[in-house]
Amino acid sequence: MNFVMKAAMGGAGKDVGKMLGGEEEEKDPEAEKEKEEERQEALRQQEEERKDKYNKMEVEREKVRQGIRDKYGLKKREEAEAEAAAAAEQVAEGSLTRPKKAVPSGCGDDDEEEESIMDTVMKYLPGPLQDMLKK
Template sequence: MDFVMKQALGGATKDMGKMLGGDEEKDPDAQKKEEERQEALRQQEEERKQKHIRMEAEREKVRQQIRDKYGLKKKEEKEAEEKAAMEAPIEGSLTRPKKAIPAGCGDDEEEEEESILDTVLKYLPGPLQDMFKK
């Protein structure tokens, strides 16, 4: 009967002690194997990243060839041009900023009166010009 029990359990009798909380066998090279495994994972990850960078560079090269062929611009360039166009004052626009109004056009009424008076004085005869200037 013992023979049959040993055959049924096989090598499980050795593991019974571990299951019940006995001491585990420690592999002396376990630490070294774990470090090698971690290094291999890091190396694989680095290779994957390098491959991705190379592929992306090739894709960008093809994209640039297409842009050159059809005269297209990059999205960033388009956005920069649109932003510059929005900032530039548009001639004759009703919504342009006040500081963009050229000098001599607009708010200073005294300047307009002086310029009109000077214009009228130019067409008057000499003695009348002297009277108005005094």
């Protein structure tokens, strides 16, 4: 019945109840706090459930990936990269021609300052032109 009244009156249903002698709702700040805390707790719980679900799915995916690796004799990306780095270090240890990455900083051509293009061009110009461009 109340629904029919509200539907017929539109948004004025609340006011009609007050006019007919209905009690006006008192807003309790503690009740609102409790509702907010319950809402926050529900959100936290939903977030935990979502994370648990995601972690379970990730574990299942890793099992499938490991099955494929075992079947085809593949290695994990991290293991493959570590082996490649170790192999590069072994090659570089006894070699006189180390790869460029293995050259420590401070050795070789890195100490020289690179010249700008303008400095390079200035070297090849005749003296009077150099003086004119320097001004």
